[in-house]
Amino acid sequence: MADLNTKQKILKASIQLFNTNGMANVRLQQIANEIGISPGNLAYHFRNKEAIVEAINDDLYHEASEILSTYRIFPNLMDFDNQLTKYLSFVQKYPFYFLDLLEIERHYPEIRSKRQVHISKMISQIRKRFDFNNQRGLIVDEPRAGVYDSTANAIWILITFWAPQNIVRGVEVQIQTSQFKEMIWNQVYPYFTEKGIAEFEQLIRPLLEQQS
Amino acid sequence: MDNFHLDDDAYNVLLNLLNNQHFTGKPGSQADMEFLTDDWWLRDTAVIENIVKRNGMWEIQLVFAHYQDPQKLIKRVISQYPCKHKAELNAWYMRRLAAKDQRGTLKVDIADFRLCSS
Numbered sequence: 633m634a635d636l637n638t639k640q641k642i643l644k645a646s647i648q649l650f651n652t653n654g655m656a657n658v659r660l661q662q663i664a665n666e667i668g669i670s671p672g673n674l675a676y677h678f679r680n681k682e683a684i685v686e687a688i689n690d691d692l693y694h695e696a697s698e699i700l701s702t703y704r705i706f707p708n709l710m711d712f713d714n715q716l717t718k719y720l721s722f723v724q725k726y727p728f729y730f731l732d733l734l735e736i737e738r739h740y741p742e743i744r745s746k747r748q749v750h751i752s753k754m755i756s757q758i759r760k761r762f763d764f765n766n767q768r769g770l771i772v773d774e775p776r777a778g779v780y781d782s783t784a785n786a787i788w789i790l791i792t793f794w795a796p797q798n799i800v801r802g803v804e805v806q807i808q809t810s811q812f813k814e815m816i817w818n819q820v821y822p823y824f825t826e827k828g829i830a831e832f833e834q835l836i837r838p839l840l841e842q843q844s
Numbered sequence: 845m846d847n848f849h850l851d852d853d854a855y856n857v858l859l860n861l862l863n864n865q866h867f868t869g870k871p872g873s874q875a876d877m878e879f880l881t882d883d884w885w886l887r888d889t890a891v892i893e894n895i896v897k898r899n900g901m902w903e904i905q906l907v908f909a910h911y912q913d914p915q916k917l918i919k920r921v922i923s924q925y926p927c928k929h930k931a932e933l934n935a936w937y938m939r940r941l942a943a944k945d946q947r948g949t950l951k952v953d954i955a956d957f958r959l960c961s962s
Contacts, residue, residue, distance in 0.1 A: 704866070
């Protein structure tokens with residue numbers, strides 16, 4: 633932490649405390665104590681907690697945008713798996729963003745509005761992946777209109793509520809990479825054609841086994 | 845930029861375009877990559893600066909010459925200066941910039957190549 637400037641130290645410590653204690657339970661005094669500066673010094677850099685949250689929100693927004701930009705890098709199933717890895721590390725880095733979802737919804741309208749922009753893009757991307765792989769012959773035609781729309785929504789729900797469900801069940805958020813991915817791939821698996829299963833077994837299965 | 849917002853329909857159209865690119869794009873042929881092997885000889889070239897007077901200006905040319913085979917060379921015109929000294933100075937920097945062999949261990953004499961500057 634030695635080479636970070638005070639502002640960055642404050643943000644890093646705040647994220648840590650938000651993650652462990654929850655956003656509502658962190659006071660400025662605690663953040664100051666965590667990095668060994670006085671509350672006055674902290675107030676010099678950020679006038680209140682909202683200002684800290686706003687700064688963290690900028691980082692969050694950029695990281696989330698970067699994940700969304702990794703669409704169609706590879707022309708195969710690896711593309712989604714790659715993006716899932718990024719989503720997972722995002723969830724692991726900022727669990728509070730998912731755990732304090734309702735707190736954010738109620739008290740931080742700016743994070744809320746930015747999140748909503750990302751949500752619709754995320755779901756659109758997942759939905760378009762079905763179309764793309766259907767055209768490639770890996771996924772069967774939609775069995776009934778709207779099935780892939782709801783599966784895309786379900787996958788979004790799994791990604792977003794993966795951290796809270798882990799906490800509710802008493803499991804640490806930091807572990808279980810392969811379970812996270814497996815749960816999501818299992819939503820898609822029933823719709824694979826033979827060619828799809830072959831590609832999945834060849835490209836994705838070894839990765840899942842490696843991570844378990 | 846932060847206030848820029850793409851609406852869902854436009855975003856979906858963009859995603860479709862990205863998807864379609866996979867099916868409409870044509871893979872390149874082997875010949876497209878041949879420039880790599882064709883230009884391999886350039887790795888063994890010395891870069892020589894050559895300054896010629898043309899149209900009242902001093903023109904900097906860089907000559908990339910194979911250090912063993914005098915028949916293999918290419919000449920590139922870099923820029924022109926009204927002042928000879930300035931051209932020489934810039935030519936020296938350009939050569940340093942372009943040379944793979946920046947310490948100048950490959951010795952090639954420009955006179956050996958009998959360049960035609962007309």
